[in-house]
Amino acid sequence: MFDPTSQHAYENLRILVLEDEWYIRQIICRLLRQIGFQLIDEAENGVDGFREILRVRPHLILCDIHMEPVDGITFLRKLRALGHEQLSQVPVIFLTSDKQRETVLAAKELRVDGYLAKPVSLATLKDRIDHVLLQRQGG
Structure with missing residues (x-):
């Protein structure tokens, strides 16, 4: 059960960052480490992203x-259309x-x-991640 108030809330969650600009990807990964994520994987485009999804789940x-x-x-269209329930x-x-x-509208569909606008702050990133993870577990 995800609890954002726990000191260890993020350390066992695996996150994948898909970003084509190396320096932006590095900034996002640094922010994620500050939040508490330790299992961070990266890809620079949707093709590599699919490989990483299958590899790291x-x-x-x-x-x-x-x-x-x-x-x-x-990428999102293909992800949602996957036959694998957990991955899609x-x-x-x-x-x-x-x-x-x-x-x-395409993203919502x-x-x-x-949806976060760049540049993203640490607090905004953490709030959005917490909201999404809590919503997914029904909280």
Whole structure:
């Protein structure tokens, strides 16, 4: 049971960061370590992200929207369409500077779990992650 007030709430949760810009990925990973995550995996696009999902089975995915060759919307569409119940339901939070109505609507239609505008702060990132994880366990 996820309890964000516990000192050890995050250390056994595996998180996958999909971000094509190396320095942004490093900043996000540093913020996640400050929150308490220890099991952090990275991929620079949706193709590599799928390989990592199958390899590490994350509890949560943070995903940029604008990546090549597979962008975040396409990645999420393929993830949700997977035949594997556990993997297709992994919570996804989009990290992006794109606030266009079409992008937001496409993300919602694909059941994105959260949406954060870059640059993201430590407090905002933690709050969104906590909200998504609590919501997923029915809390």
